[in-house]
Amino acid sequence: MSKIKWLSNVKLETGEKLLENGTVETETAIFHLKIENGKIVEQLDVKEPIPAGQEVINMKQKLALPTFKEMHNHLDKTYMTLDWKACTPVANLKERLTFEAAELTLLSDTTQQRATKMIETLLENGSTHIRTHVNIDPYIGLKNLEGVIAALDNFKGKVTADIIAFPQHGLLRESVPTLMREAMRSGATMVGGLDPAGIDNAIEKSLYEIMDIANEFNADVDIHLHDGGFVGYYTTDKWIDIVKDAKYQGRSALSHSFCLGDIPVAQQKLVASRLAEEDVAIMSTIPINLGRVIPPIDLLDDHGVKVHFGCDGFYDSWSPYGTGDVLEKASRFCELTRKIDEKSLRNSLKWVTGGIVPLNADGHKVWPNIQDEASFVFFEAASSAEVIARKPSDRLVMIHGELV
Numbered sequence: 001m002s003k004i005k006w007l008s009n010v011k012l013e014t015g016e017k018l019l020e021n022g023t024v025e026t027e028t029a030i031f032h033l034k035i036e037n038g039k040i041v042e043q044l045d046v047k048e049p050i051p052a053g054q055e056v057i058n059m060k061q062k063l064a065l066p067t068f069k070e071m072h073n074h075l076d077k078t079y080m081t082l083d084w085k086a087c088t089p090v091a092n093l094k095e096r097l098t099f100e101a102a103e104l105t106l107l108s109d110t111t112q113q114r115a116t117k118m119i120e121t122l123l124e125n126g127s128t129h130i131r132t133h134v135n136i137d138p139y140i141g142l143k144n145l146e147g148v149i150a151a152l153d154n155f156k157g158k159v160t161a162d163i164i165a166f167p168q169h170g171l172l173r174e175s176v177p178t179l180m181r182e183a184m185r186s187g188a189t190m191v192g193g194l195d196p197a198g199i200d201n202a203i204e205k206s207l208y209e210i211m212d213i214a215n216e217f218n219a220d221v222d223i224h225l226h227d228g229g230f231v232g233y234y235t236t237d238k239w240i241d242i243v244k245d246a247k248y249q250g251r252s253a254l255s256h257s258f259c260l261g262d263i264p265v266a267q268q269k270l271v272a273s274r275l276a277e278e279d280v281a282i283m284s285t286i287p288i289n290l291g292r293v294i295p296p297i298d299l300l301d302d303h304g305v306k307v308h309f310g311c312d313g314f315y316d317s318w319s320p321y322g323t324g325d326v327l328e329k330a331s332r333f334c335e336l337t338r339k340i341d342e343k344s345l346r347n348s349l350k351w352v353t354g355g356i357v358p359l360n361a362d363g364h365k366v367w368p369n370i371q372d373e374a375s376f377v378f379f380e381a382a383s384s385a386e387v388i389a390r391k392p393s394d395r396l397v398m399i400h401g402e403l404v
């Protein structure tokens, strides 16, 4: 039997208006949406009556936006639900890894509990898709993977996920290549990698190993790349070659990619065109660090490169900060790059929704459509620009027509 309900008084963005002073204002209107089996099947103007005798949820003129996608997280690392712990200062990445290794066994008993709290937090903030990296290392093997899968299983139907087998302590060492393959057979859905130069000390060998595993399991790829400057640039360029040869267009991403911010603009443009051509996405967590630049996201976007934001692992051995609100990342990016007008704020929503936006760049309504999934985040706001700039904390999350 099909389940029908109505969402009454939903505010949707419908277009934009050019004001006399040259600024743009987002236009909205109120609608009633008919939901059947979790999908939008009809849209009525607010003045039209809802047929009697059907379930109605009054959305009280709240603005409906697409749900968020959290595209870079480490569900297995968080300290959430444990006692407060600040981070131990270290001199470099190697030292951080040594420290993490010592703590991994200790933490692995509570992975499901900690990951569950993280998922709840992300979901409350509006993320209904989570891309998580999960440590696959010689210290705990697949233990964190098991905990993360168990946690995600309890959110089936609400949260979708990419689970990345992540060789945090190096891919080209001891049993790790075997463990990675075991992880892919045990529920991991994507292949990860980490600093082919800085950690593996063998750029090509590391990248080819990643692609070999990906090919073996027909899985997509997301590689952590902190290697900076020209080393990082070379790694990126090499990965694009490998993607091209393997016909892996649209199936891989590079996370962080600080190196793209280190190189001259002419080279940024060159690599951006190549990333776009082979459809390699860039994931950024918009870290605030006065000593390090982030990738040139606007330039990448202008070249057609897909960019997605994530919260990263947070409140863990790497950082005591973070909230689990990916919207905060869009807001922060806009503030860092001085996006202050309606249109540029509005256009930034795509980086936290997997590209889904109510209005396209020309200001025409493109979402939601009939037959779209009835999944929304509702805000008390005038437009998505206000949401990006003000990050209203009061939100309602709806998945397939059901409020969370």
Ligand SMILES: [Zn+2]
Pocket: 072, 073, 074, 133, 224, 255, 312, 313
């Ligand atoms: Zn990460």
